[in-house]
């Protein structure tokens with residue numbers, strides 16, 4: 001078969017050559033194969049795990065649902081939970097697995113189908129209950145597959161999928177994946193951010209690549225240029241082999257700046273920190289970067305646990321981060337669940353990005369918020385933790401969040417617990433209303449962190465994860481630059497510092513504009529740390545400031561981009 005080239009959006013840099021694993025999430029087809037005697041024990045264990053996981057998911061959905069639509073309407077989940085708690089029924093399934101040597105999926109499907117058939121013959125009320133059973137059946141079968149899915153993926157594969165959720169991406173990362181290729185998705189979709197965090201090349205938005213490839217096919221993924229090559233020729237493999245060596249050499253060159261000061265040629269200090277998504281990435285901070293963590297996302301705790309983790313677990317996690325980062329600081333962002341950061345089984349909303357997300361969930365579910373704040377405070381005794389609230393859209397919201405924080409402090413003090421009573425509190429500026437209120441918001445908090453990933457999508461009304469409109473997701477749109485500039489001005493007028501933690505800070509062309517606008521800190525993906533530091537060390541702040549201000553006069557993205565490109569081309573990177 002000849003070589004075929006596919007193009008998508010470059011979402012995470014790097015090159016890999018390996019075999020494909022094609023992943024499809026939506027199918028709940030049962031495995032009808034016969035089991036050998038030695039597989040039966042594992043099958044029973046997997047079945048039990050899938051039941052427990054399904055119960056956990058259903059309980060979570062039930063509690064969210066009760067919160068949102070009331071107890072009465074949430075009863076449907078009670079019925080589903082009851083089915084999975086029916087030990088008599090489950091034992092029957094297990095006995096049949098042992099006796100018939102068939103997969104748990106097959107027997108479970110068969111047993112539930114029997115019940116569905118009985119209901120089908122009943123009255124209208126009975127027939128309406130069929131979907132409860134079908135839902136439970138699909139959930140358990142899917143969860144059985146998820147368990148096996150990870151172990152079925154050969155280590156070092158390139159994952160190809162129509163779409164990947166953050167949970168899928170995390171799950172696969174345990175198999176040393178060499179790349180992610182998806183038909184859907186944009187550069188700032190969370191699956192893309194996670195790939196960058198994992199330092200694994202990714203190409204998203206290929207539209208239909210997954211339909212053209214089979215598990216086991218040989219691929220080259222070029223995450224720098226958004227190119228995927230199926231069945232590459234010998235010459236192409238050699239060319240990419242040479243490119244890989246060049247990339248390694250370039251990285252080594254950049255690595256030399258890692259411990260040099262993060263300041264411009266004319267001596268302006270720019271704090272360069274990193275965004276951390278997973279524990280594995282902390283190595284970068286401790287071994288190489290020796291820098292602050294400008295954004296510690298806590299959603300992974302929720303994604304991995306499938307639920308909000310208990311306070312004690314969080315205390316351990318945050319204490320660990322504080323200790324390994326010390327004497328540098330870590331900014332812990334409270335849960336930003338919602339948008340595309342929900343588990344696939346969670347409640348669906350028509351417009352999740354405009355829905356129940358981030359601080360909204362925390363303010364509506366105070367007990368969860370208080371547990372997280374309490375855990376952060378208890379971990380703050382080294383005084384190197386800052387708290388960051390995401391998705392703030394009003395003054396009331398930030399005041400309420402701060403009030404809750406104070407309540408938690410009082411309660412901890414009463415219990416004699418130690419914590420940093422002067423812990424710094426900041427907010428993400430990522431919603432357009434916060435840009436307009438920046439002056440007032442700056443009076444409420446100790447710092448701002450601009451989340452350009454969301455800010456761009458909300459200012460331009462362009463979904464950050466939709467590849468069809470990815471050309472309209474423009475960091476150099478004049479409205480975006482003016483908003484960012486306005487926020488920095490408002491913060492400085494009120495004497496608070498501004499960090500930029502969205503992907504714009506990791507994008508070399510945009511980073512120079514942010515520095516020119518006066519951003520005090522850039523919090524970047526660890527893989528871009530050395531490159532952005534080299535840029536900071538190569539620019540003259542005074543010159544850059546003058547240049548950046550001229551961009552605010554330009555009316556189109558095209559003109560701005562052209563100017564930035566010209567400036568960058570003339571820059572000599574040390």
Ligand code: PEP
Pocket residue numbers: 193295297336430450451452453454455501502503
């Ligand atoms: C952002 O929106 O820019 C940001 C950093 O937050 P997240 O990508 O986690 O939504």
Ligand code: MG
Pocket residue numbers: 390430451453454
């Ligand atoms: Mg955001």
